[in-house]
Amino acid sequence: MKAIRLRAPGGLDRLEQVEMPDPGAPGPGEIRVRVHASSLNYHDFSVANGAIPTEDGRILMSDGAGVVEAVGEGVRGFAPGDHVVSGFFPLWQDGPAEVGDFRTVPGDGVDGYARETVVRPASWFTPAPKGYSHAEAATLTTAGLTAWRALVVDGGLKAGDVVLVLGTGGVSVFALQIARMMGATVVATSSSDAKLERMRALGAAHTINYRTTPDWGRAVKDWTGGRGADQIVEVGGPGTLEQSIRAVRIGGHIALIGVLTGRSGEVPTALLMAKQARLQGLIVGSNRHQREMIRAIEANDMRPVIDRSFALGDLAEAFRHQEAGRHFGKIVLEF
Amino acid sequence: MKAIRLRAPGGLDRLEQVEMPDPGAPGPGEIRVRVHASSLNYHDFSVANGAIPTEDGRILMSDGAGVVEAVGEGVRGFAPGDHVVSGFFPLWQDGPAEVGDFRTVPGDGVDGYARETVVRPASWFTPAPKGYSHAEAATLTTAGLTAWRALVVDGGLKAGDVVLVLGTGGVSVFALQIARMMGATVVATSSSDAKLERMRALGAAHTINYRTTPDWGRAVKDWTGGRGADQIVEVGGPGTLEQSIRAVRIGGHIALIGVLTGRSGEVPTALLMAKQARLQGLIVGSNRHQREMIRAIEANDMRPVIDRSFALGDLAEAFRHQEAGRHFGKIVLEF
Amino acid sequence: MKAIRLRAPGGLDRLEQVEMPDPGAPGPGEIRVRVHASSLNYHDFSVANGAIPTEDGRILMSDGAGVVEAVGEGVRGFAPGDHVVSGFFPLWQDGPAEVGDFRTVPGDGVDGYARETVVRPASWFTPAPKGYSHAEAATLTTAGLTAWRALVVDGGLKAGDVVLVLGTGGVSVFALQIARMMGATVVATSSSDAKLERMRALGAAHTINYRTTPDWGRAVKDWTGGRGADQIVEVGGPGTLEQSIRAVRIGGHIALIGVLTGRSGEVPTALLMAKQARLQGLIVGSNRHQREMIRAIEANDMRPVIDRSFALGDLAEAFRHQEAGRHFGKIVLEF
Amino acid sequence: MKAIRLRAPGGLDRLEQVEMPDPGAPGPGEIRVRVHASSLNYHDFSVANGAIPTEDGRILMSDGAGVVEAVGEGVRGFAPGDHVVSGFFPLWQDGPAEVGDFRTVPGDGVDGYARETVVRPASWFTPAPKGYSHAEAATLTTAGLTAWRALVVDGGLKAGDVVLVLGTGGVSVFALQIARMMGATVVATSSSDAKLERMRALGAAHTINYRTTPDWGRAVKDWTGGRGADQIVEVGGPGTLEQSIRAVRIGGHIALIGVLTGRSGEVPTALLMAKQARLQGLIVGSNRHQREMIRAIEANDMRPVIDRSFALGDLAEAFRHQEAGRHFGKIVLEF
Structure with a gap:
């Protein structure tokens, strides 16, 4: 072997x-x-x-x-x-x-x-x-289940919610697909216009190039008419968290998944508090979560x-x- | 005027x-x-x-x-x-x-x-x-919001859930559409094969003619491999509730909406208990619920x-x- | 052995x-x-x-x-x-x-x-x-955990809630004690004034002899200023359920545990619907529930x-x- | 006037x-x-x-x-x-x-x-x-309701939970009292042994002088047998958040209330993620929350x-x- x-x-x-x-x-x-x-x-x-x-x-x-x-x-x-x-x-x-x-x-x-x-x-x-x-x-083991847990288990996703995904890695693309499968509206960021084009093809309603729009937190807020995103799949970590906090709606949910930009960093805690937002740390999920995700995948033939x-x-x-x-x-x- | x-x-x-x-x-x-x-x-x-x-x-x-x-x-x-x-x-x-x-x-x-x-x-x-x-x-005021409240607000609907709708009245058709919009699987009943055909055209995965299959509770359970429906939109009332309790999964959710078959009747309470199921009475919903439903409708162009x-x-x-x-x-x- | x-x-x-x-x-x-x-x-x-x-x-x-x-x-x-x-x-x-x-x-x-x-x-x-x-x-295995599950796990009990317990069997006495441990207000029924006296000694704020007050559902509602009980531990079953539905507040929670009065019976479903109340079937609980209950018992020396x-x-x-x-x-x- | x-x-x-x-x-x-x-x-x-x-x-x-x-x-x-x-x-x-x-x-x-x-x-x-x-x-308007919201509304407090309160200001003392009213176990920190003595008199099960025990996050974890606190009422902000994240249990809840130590600061986000913990920003609460808190206060004569x-x-x-x-x-x- x-x-x-x-x-x-x-x-x-x-x-x-x-x-x-x-x-x-x-x-x-x-x-x-x-x-x-x-x-x-x-x-x-x-x-x-x-x-x-x-x-x-x-x-x-x-x-x-x-x-x-x-x-x-x-x-x-x-x-x-x-x-x-x-x-x-x-x-x-x-x-x-x-x-x-x-x-x-x-x-x-x-x-x-x-x-x-x-x-x-x-x-x-x-x-x-x-x-x-x-x-x-x-x-599915890691990336798929992480996205499912963030949005569905912890986030209680429902149709009409606005979901912000950062970048186009495995978790973020899964998050887009799961959000679309459940009738949510997706905003995606990337530094590559070509990748953003692909995200739109997968169903993203709006995309933002964070290179050309470094203040993308505000851009998300503006695009939602000042309301902000209901949920954010935060794969970046401390380097992106400030913008994510700016992007989230009052009472919204940020799934803290990523360490791409480091394991510790400056966070505007007073803004998180004023937003009355939830920053939920998570790592993947349970066997039950995986079975429930797979049931959803089968029912919708998500690939x-x-x-x-x-x-x-x-x-x-x-x-x-x-x-x-x-x-x-x-x-x-x-x- | x-x-x-x-x-x-x-x-x-x-x-x-x-x-x-x-x-x-x-x-x-x-x-x-x-x-x-x-x-x-x-x-x-x-x-x-x-x-x-x-x-x-x-x-x-x-x-x-x-x-x-x-x-x-x-x-x-x-x-x-x-x-x-x-x-x-x-x-x-x-x-x-x-x-x-x-x-x-x-x-x-x-x-x-x-x-x-x-x-x-x-x-x-x-x-x-x-x-x-x-x-x-x-x-939307009454029928749409009743279906939304039952499935999304009270039921916490997620993709992959199996939803049973009874009949083809306004609430039931809305429930089918909302369930499909969120990636759920729908089973529908009716006494009319023509109406069941229309429910399939709208996305029902399985239909049951309750006239020819009076033990439709068991039929739902069988179709789900013995598991039962996660959620039932119970518009019938006492005349259908026993079959609904048979159809629901352990720990499932029955939204009690209907009085079509009467205001009171025999209910197998011990079975409801053994199923560890929830029978949730509800009447329509709040202004917030209506706004959230409308956001979902707009995002998915549901008609x-x-x-x-x-x-x-x-x-x-x-x-x-x-x-x-x-x-x-x-x-x-x-x- | x-x-x-x-x-x-x-x-x-x-x-x-x-x-x-x-x-x-x-x-x-x-x-x-x-x-x-x-x-x-x-x-x-x-x-x-x-x-x-x-x-x-x-x-x-x-x-x-x-x-x-x-x-x-x-x-x-x-x-x-x-x-x-x-x-x-x-x-x-x-x-x-x-x-x-x-x-x-x-x-x-x-x-x-x-x-x-x-x-x-x-x-x-x-x-x-x-x-x-x-x-x-x-x-604790059966009676204790049933009461804990009903009030705390399913019911989300909080201080100030009004809890109605029926009779003075094991589950009901546990429910009284758990409710008191968490700062809730307890109303108890019995056919025996001597037992009601004991319930008051254990902390019940109000007691009702259901023999002399057969319309005890209304009595509970009246005692709560017309609001009704937030939670009811329904050990009776069909024979008491109608009064329990009368006693519960709009949007309240009835834990359906009992088969003391039978396994099936007449239930006023339209009233349950109008009350927008939840009738939650349950049987005892999980190993985790038991551990959490025991932690609470130890912290409060409940006996x-x-x-x-x-x-x-x-x-x-x-x-x-x-x-x-x-x-x-x-x-x-x-x- | x-x-x-x-x-x-x-x-x-x-x-x-x-x-x-x-x-x-x-x-x-x-x-x-x-x-x-x-x-x-x-x-x-x-x-x-x-x-x-x-x-x-x-x-x-x-x-x-x-x-x-x-x-x-x-x-x-x-x-x-x-x-x-x-x-x-x-x-x-x-x-x-x-x-x-x-x-x-x-x-x-x-x-x-x-x-x-x-x-x-x-x-x-x-x-x-x-x-x-x-x-x-x-x-009650600000301090009382903030503590109630943190523990009861957002935190879903139940008897047996371990609650950590930081310092002895208004919110923290209220949090201790609410936690005790609901059968929870309280750990309190302060730089003053005299104040910790008063916290014990009010029902704190364990106290830590953060001056003499700067690594109080670990001290909380140790005192709970390695499990950590279920809930933390974080009135400190960035200056105390790292220790709070160390103190919280896997899957626990940190209510982020405070700006006492600043509006922004270094946060160990990877540790928050690994703990699968929730950092919930909040500011006080609603009219309904206030009414529910007051009902609890009246039922328990909390002062x-x-x-x-x-x-x-x-x-x-x-x-x-x-x-x-x-x-x-x-x-x-x-x-």
């Missing part, structure tokens, strides 16, 4: 493809999955380049999708041949968040899905959406936007493509 | 068209509206036929849409020429329900909109959706389904058409 | 005390518990008297409290010597209700706690409140009201005491 | 007591109130010292309590002789927050209650709690903690006492 391991202390030149022993038959409660795809997230990149330190030899990647090959004793809801997709927090099945670290996350605290075969508890997976390719399914596909052995190259930042939507691995 | 008044003790032969004095200029906080349309609801019918007793000479109809002719001192948010639509509970502006009777409802406790011109506080209206005809706008239009003077005939029960969607008055 | 089994088809004369083999050492994820107490609920009674059919030889009782004797491999959060209390739905750990039957409930679908020793997954238990006797702890204690071998006599209906609070078994 | 006006551009030496004409009889919908008390908040102080610029001649103070002297036409719910207390946002009657500035706030955007008599719409007031002195009632009382003419001296920061609870004006 092939796998991609990361040698400490990390770095894109320290990924190595290895042969590993077959994981064998599933024990009680477990399933054996032939992994066919994964997808790249900023968190995977941070592990790979060593920014998030991990154990020597860690098998990378949080996202995994494939086919059940065998089920252990007592497993219900999965059968050989089923297409499945992994969960980001394998132990968070239901209820409110209780996890504040990555110790149980595949590809970080434990071995991930950059491997051909895996045996894990069945509860670490959900069924994949019917009709999805493995690559499509793999995009993820895939930027480019790489082979398992080309993972380092895939990360470099991600780092270059010219992608739109999800970068995937297929194997 | 023409108006339709109801002579006590009611009855469709006791509607009379009268000439009334012009209501004059609006006072502080008021607007003067040229009413151009209304629409018929079961509640209007119950007032008209005397089932709900009202004052002698009451001007009928809760729904009203038209054009602002003048605004009084201190009015904000309305200007002459604006298209507006009336609210069902004029005094319920925001917050949780505090009204449990019809004393303030136009066309019941106070005079309604079966008239050419009216002067009322501006807060009794909201703007109509952009691009709507007056007839379309008039359908009401209008069955047939009558002139103001033909109101009795319109009620007879409603009573016959062969309509699909809303019956309107235009004048 | 002693246990009380029920011979099919049930009946209080068909309980038999038996000697059973010791359950042995706990397997992975399991704990071995020396059970010291249980408590009686209407559900246990219905199983025992055969109204709810169960397997021949079923070990009775849903509630169990005792001491951990040994923990299996991989168990976290429990250690030998810990005092623990059982959960009603052992598989419902967290999140919304997904159970609508009793197939997994100890003392009904599976063997219960009328036994001296048991080996079960650790997740079937929670820690008992610090300082509680086993008898006190055992009252259950115990009516009388019986030995394990006197279970049939205990049920007869329950059937007589003269108890106040919980009847327990200690062994 | 005496009043205290502020001469532009503000400063404690620019308060002047003036004689003003009597406001006369109430118009339709208005009430005339003889004001007997007010109380001091940080917001009043910021207006008075010119940090928040206001119109020349502004009558100061947001909080006002007194006796209704006359009611205008159409006023319901108020009668001469009633004791009343003012609302902070007079136009925010119900529903979600829609106000993000102080343009309608008495004592800032409009004239306030540092005056003997006022005529205002009845909706600008609520009844005062029965049995309260005017000084006690006046403390505000008053530090010291000043005469109307001594307002500048009262502000200096506030500025010195040695008070505990509320500083009031009585006249």
Whole structure:
């Protein structure tokens, strides 16, 4: 069985493809999955380049999708041949968040899905959406569920809400699609007019080039007639948060997801207070959230936007493509 | 100014068209509206036929849409020429329900909109959706808002939810459209295959003829793989409630709207308990709910389904058409 | 090991005390518990008297409290010597209700706690409140958690709310205590002035003898200045529901728990609708709910009201005491 | 009629007591109130010292309590002789927050209650709690309602929750009292051991001197067995927010109220995200919130903690006492 391991202390030149022993038959409660795809997230990149330190030899990647090959004793809801997709927090099945670290996350605290075969508890997976390719399914674990959680679980999205998405990475494109699926109005920002054109093609009602409109918070407010956005999917972090606070409506909701611009920074707290807005930190979601998202995806035949596909052995190259930042939507691995 | 008044003790032969004095200029906080349309609801019918007793000479109809002719001192948010639509509970502006009777409802406790011109506080209206005809706008006051409140406000609808609607009256067709607008899956019942065909054309994923499938509660459960419907828009009342309780999922939501089959009846309370389901009584909604619904309608260009239009003077005939029960969607008055 | 089994088809004369083999050492994820107490609920009674059919030889009782004797491999959060209390739905750990039957409930679908020793997954238990006797702890599994779920989880209780409790059984007395612990105002009904006196001593602000005031729904409304109760803990079922609907405020919450007066009956659905009230079916709660309740109990040193204690071998006599209906609070078994 | 006006551009030496004409009889919908008390908040102080610029001649103070002297036409719910207390946002009657500035706030955007008599719409007031002195009632408008909104409305407080309050100002002492009224556990911080002693006397379960324990965020986490506080009433702002984020549990709630340490500052956003915590900006609350708080206060006879009382003419001296920061609870004006 092939796998991609990361040698400490990390770095894109320290990924190595290895042969590993077959994981064998599933024990009680477990399933054996032939992994066919994964997808790249900023968190995977941070592990790979060593920014998030991990154990020597860690098998990378949080996202995994494939086919059940065998089920252990007592497993219900999965059968050989089923297409499945992994969960980001394998132990968070239901209820409110209780996890504040990555110790149980595949590809970080434990071995991930950059491997051909895996045996894990069945509860670490959900069924994949019917009709999805493995690559499509793999995009859901982290990016898809983050967008769903932000808008639907935490944000209580409803038709007519104005949703602001920042940039055109995986989470933001998913957020646009989910918002459109539920009848919301989307405003999108990017530094690239070409990408904004694509966002409009996907249903964005309004787009803003933040390079040419650095005061985009006000631009959002103006476009909404002074009201502001109901919800913001804040993937930027401290570097964009001030503008997001300017953009949000009184009593609105900012989903704080991103660390792209840093882990700490100046925040206009008095403005957040005056806006009576909610800044909600979140990391992905639970097994239940994933199942509910998949039900919605199936009912609406929503399809993820895939930027480019790489082979398992080309993972380092895939990360470099991600780092270059010219992608739109999800970068995937297929194997 | 023409108006339709109801002579006590009611009855469709006791509607009379009268000439009334012009209501004059609006006072502080008021607007003067040229009413151009209304629409018929079961509640209007119950007032008209005397089932709900009202004052002698009451001007009928809760729904009203038209054009602002003048605004009084201190009015904000309305200007002459604006298209507006009336609210069902004029005094319920925001917050949780505090009204449990019809004393303030136009066309019941106070005079309604079966008239050419009216002067009322501006807060009794909201703007109509952009691009709507007056007839379309008039359908929102009661039927549209009831469906929105049931699914979105009380039910917290999200994409992927399964919504069951009973019959093809105004509220049920609106519920189908709102559910589809938000990515939900709709199951519809009717005794007419032709009407079910129309529900499928509007987006229902599954339909059940309750005449040929009297155990439709089980049919819904079966169609959802044993899970049941997430939400049910219960317009029938005691005569359909048992099947609805059978149809709902564990922990699901039944919006109790209807009195079509009576005001009281046998209910399997132990089953409701075992289902851990919520039976939520509701009557229409607030001014805020109406504005939020209209925002959603505008963002998605949702259009009401209008069955047939009558002139103001033909109101009795319109009620007879409603009573016959062969309509699909809303019956309107235009004048 | 002693246990009380029920011979099919049930009946209080068909309980038999038996000697059973010791359950042995706990397997992975399991704990071995020396059970010291249980408590009686209407559900246990219905199983025992055969109204709810169960397997021949079923070990009775849903509630169990005792001491951990040994923990299996991989168990976290429990250690030998810990005092623990059982959960009603052992598989419902967290999140919304997904159970609508009793197939997994100890003392009904599976063997219960009328036994001296048991080996079960650790997740079937929670820690008992610090300082509680086993008898006190055992009252929480069903009655305590039902009251907590009704008021706090479903009802969103807050200080100042008016809570109506019906009768003086286990759930109702717990509801009074929880409501008082959170600063709510309690109104209680009973047919016994002596019991109402005890309810006042426990903090009820107002009491109503429903024998002498059969229109107690109106009495509650009047006592609240016409507003009605915010929440009602409806343990009666169809026989009391009409008065409860009369008693509840516009937009209020009725927790539908009881089947004391039957499993089905006439309900004034139009009145429920006009009240815009919520009738929420529920059965007990999840492991998380139980832990949260216990945290509240510990923080406030709330103590259950115990009516009388019986030995394990006197279970049939205990049920007869329950059937007589003269108890106040919980009847327990200690062994 | 005496009043205290502020001469532009503000400063404690620019308060002047003036004689003003009597406001006369109430118009339709208005009430005339003889004001007997007010109380001091940080917001009043910021207006008075010119940090928040206001119109020349502004009558100061947001909080006002007194006796209704006359009611205008159409006023319901108020009668001469009633004791009343003012609302902070007079136009925010119900529903979600829609106000993000102080343009309608008495004592800032409009004239306030540092005056003997006022005529205002009845909706600008609520009844005062029965049995309260005017000084006690006046403390509720801003400080009391802020604490109630933070914990109960936004935070969904329940018994057993751990609430962290920072310092011993008006909001923090109210938060302690409300938390205790609802069965929550309170942890309090201060730089003064004497004040912490008083907090314990009021029911705080644990106290931390932040001078001697600068890493008080960790201290809170440790005291809760590693879990963290469920809710934090963050009156400090950017200077304390990092420790608050350390102190809060995964998925917990931080009510962002304060600007005591500045209007903007460094915030560890990645930690807020990892904690999956909610940072909720808020400013006081609505008329409905105030009525619900008062109902809770009456049901539990909760009494505000008053530090010291000043005469109307001594307002500048009262502000200096506030500025010195040695008070505990509320500083009031009585006249």
